[in-house]
Amino acid sequence: MTEDKVGAFVPGPRASVAGAATGPLAGLRFAIKDLYDLAGWPTTYGNPDWARTHPMPGSTAPIVTMLLEAGASVVGKTKTVELAYGLTGENVWHGTPTNPKAPDRFPGGSSCGSAAAVASGQVDFALGSDTGGSVRIPASYCGIFGIRPSWGAISLAGACALGPSFDTPGWFAPSAALLRRVGEVLLPPGNSAALGPLLRPGKPWANAEATTAEALAPALARIEALLGPALAIGLAPEGLETFYEAFRCASAAEVWAALGPWVAEHKPSFGPGVGERFAAARDMPAQKAAEGRAFRQVAQARLHALLAGGAVLAFPTSPGPAPLLSADQATQNSVRARTMGVTAFAGLAGLCEVSLPLGMADGAPVGLSLVAGPGRDLALLALAERFAS
Secondary structure, three states, rough: OOOOOOOOOOOOOOOOOOOOOOOOOOOOOOEOOEEOHHHOEEOOOHHHHHHHOOOOOOOOHHHHHHHHHHEEEEEEEEOOOOHHOOOOOOOOOOOOOOOOOOOOEEEOOOHHHHHHHHOOOOOEEEEEEOOOOOOOOHHHHHEEEEEEEEOOOOOOOEEEEOOOOOOOOEEEEOHHHHHHHHHHHHHHOOOOOOOOOEEHHHHHHOOOOHHHHHHHHHHHHHHHHHOOOOEEEEEOOOHHHHHHHHHHHHHHHHHHHHHHHHHHHHHHOOOOOOHEEEEEEEOOOHHHHHHHHHHHHHHHHHHHHHOOOOOEEEEOOOOOOOOEEEOHHHHHHHHHHHHHHHHHHHHHOOOEEEEEEEEOOOEEEEEEEEEEEEOOHHHHHHHHHHHHH
């Protein structure tokens, strides 16, 4: 087994399970984020206290089994931010993976190890998960392809929960073609009608740093050549801050419902920022959580109606490249808020979103996101492949 030069994998013995001899993914190697159960291998969820207080899994998550049956082989479990509650990729217990495309910057989280494993070429593809951007942001930061599927399209049985009505699986690949091949194994048929027109929501572009918007402008022009000129739309008249706040408050209540009892009982040790986020989730006022859920219904109705006919949103996945490793906690929190104001579109409305590595800003990768209505995952993957080729 090759040396893990970027620290993508969980320390200790490397998980290994051979896939079927034949199948659509035969011969490919994949890694899984360490919140998916793999029979006979611990699920640490990025935290030693979680590993200590949970038994060894006796069964494998169905999503992993589907990939094994399709012929792909597991070659390791990858690092995650503790309990998947963070976007930088930092983990003080297992070590923060190196961003292979920008070593002086964070890899992005919480699916940091899976993104680093793909970006470094150690695996053909990797499973992550996405609640508030945990596949899309590492894909953008590490310069690879990543997808957050429509909410509920793929079972998360055998996976650790964070915010159950927001949680989705997700995966990374070095090419749009392989991203689609994995999707054909995991996704239900859905709506395969051609997608279009292309929509350019103003606020996510205005939210992006100038260098990011400039870096992605040629990519937008190329996809316009496929789908026609992008229609400028006003998607978030309330402001991205309102989207972020609604997501933060509604999801925090779910996070505490899902994980709060364990945190309260075991009083685990957390790295920087994680404990503070759990404390904020614990103390979230019921009224603010209710207001977040109410706005979620508004956003969902608006976005579902907008995308019902096959329209596609295009905007920067993240406002800028990954923060520098030297960034202080206040800077990281500011980036988190700006980023999640945009990732909240798909998060609140349960949409499918693909991040494509189509630009470099300040010497580091930035991604362009394409977003389609729920159930149009395979059509979106086909569009991404067509565009990338």
